[in-house]
Each structure stands twice: as structure tokens, then as C-alpha cells.
Amino acid sequence: MTVRHFRHDMQRVAVPHVEAQLVARFGPTIPGGLDIHAMGVRPQVHRKFIRGGQHAVFARLQPGTYERVLGVSAGELQGRMIPLEDLWTRTQAHDLREQLAGAADADAACALLDAAVSAHAAHNTSARAASPLLQAALEHLQVAGVSRAARALGISERHLRRILHEALGIGPKTFSRLVRFGHAVRAAQSGREINWSSIAADAGYYDQAHLIADFHAIAGSTPRMLMAELMRT
Numbered sequence: 001m002t003v004r005h006f007r008h009d010m011q012r013v014a015v016p017h018v019e020a021q022l023v024a025r026f027g028p029t030i031p032g033g034l035d036i037h038a039m040g041v042r043p044q045v046h047r048k049f050i051r052g053g054q055h056a057v058f059a060r061l062q063p064g065t066y067e068r069v070l071g072v073s074a075g076e077l078q079g080r081m082i083p084l085e086d087l088w089t090r091t092q093a094h095d096l097r098e099q100l101a102g103a104a105d106a107d108a109a110c111a112l113l114d115a116a117v118s119a120h121a122a123h124n125t126s127a128r129a130a131s132p133l134l135q136a137a138l139e140h141l142q143v144a145g146v147s148r149a150a151r152a153l154g155i156s157e158r159h160l161r162r163i164l165h166e167a168l169g170i171g172p173k174t175f176s177r178l179v180r181f182g183h184a185v186r187a188a189q190s191g192r193e194i195n196w197s198s199i200a201a202d203a204g205y206y207d208q209a210h211l212i213a214d215f216h217a218i219a220g221s222t223p224r225m226l227m228a229e230l231m232r233t
Helices: 066-070 090-101 106-123 134-143 146-153 157-168 172-190 196-203 208-219 223-232
Strands: 002-006 010-014 021-026 034-039 046-050 054-060 081-083
Touching: 002 106, 010 223, 021 106, 034 090, 054 106, 066 106, 090 106, 134 146, 134 157, 134 172, 146 157, 146 172, 157 172, 172 196, 172 208, 172 223, 196 208, 208 223
Parallel strands: none
Antiparallel strands: 002 054, 010 046, 021 034, 021 054, 034 081
């Protein structure tokens, strides 16, 4: 669970995650003071102007649980932001909205959202369960390329691509690329002195040029420019 406060008007720069999320937004500039959306994986950095006075609670969904929690496949959700009312029954969405509206603070809202996700997944037994190979595939792809990961798992690359696409809505190459990118961004944010060559090596890039190319593809900017944007948000 993550909570973000937007006290002033600002340009939000969202680094992509490899999981879908359920997002509850609160604030006087939101119609009705509250809305809830499901947000699929976005393979690029997303920039959006946010009005001040809002706060948001983000619940990341476990890969392979999207159909159980939301009733749609990972592929249908990929790159989209869908109101919860379009995914759950009107009563279910209304009940969660009422609970969140009465939450004492952001921590209470986090607990309510987490409980709702768990309960919905537990009750929706008709949806397909995650592939038993999924977790192993995700772990291998953290440290190896698609070919090596498929060999280690004893499956074809085609089968590996199908497992990832069914669970996340993206393929294994995109997954690995976003994981590397996320590692690099977090490493750059965690230190005072940024050594891009070291960060590239630690994150799994071939070299610094490979890192720079990925930043251009995912963020549309250089590493330095993206870090400057993130510091302002």
C-alpha cells in the first residue's frame, strides 16, 4: 500500500510498475470527493497535472490475481484506467466507496482497500488461478533474459510469453525492462552522488549507453532530466 499527498497543484511523474493497482483518490477537486479506479500496467512514465488538496491510496495487485479481484484479464487492463463501478457490481463499488468516505485517515483507508481486495479475490472462485510457474518465471526474469529464464524453467519462450501476458498484460521482455528501469531509478534516488555507470551495472544493463537508451524509451528523457522531474514531485 502507498499513500501520496498532493498539497499543491503539480505535475505528477509516475514511474511505471509491473503490477496493476487499485487507486482511491480523495479531495475537494474530485467529483463527490472520492473516486476509485483500477489502473493497468503502463510501460512508459506517465505525466499528469494534479490539483492540490488531493491524496491517493494505491493498492498494488499481485500478478495473476487481476481476474479474481477485478473480473477482467490483465490484457484488457493494460495501459488503461477504469472506474471500479465498471468492474464490480454497483452495490460492491458503492459499499467500498462509502467505507472509504468514512475512513478516519489514510492508514484506515489503506486497511479498508486492502481488505476489499482480499475479500473480492477470495469470493471470486470462478476466475482462473495464477499459473504455478508464474512466481518462478518472475523471479528468473529479475536476473536473466527471456531465453535463459525459459531454459531454467524447462519451457519454451513462447510458453513464457503466454504466462507473463496472461498474468500481467505485458511480455517478459517488457517486464525485465521495467524491472531494470525501476532498479535504476530507485538507486539514483537513494544516494547523494549519482554514478550512472555503477547504477547501470547493478541494475542489469549492458552498459551506461543501454541505460540511457531505456530511459529515453520509457521516460522520454535523459536520466538526469527524469531525476530532476522526480525531485520536484
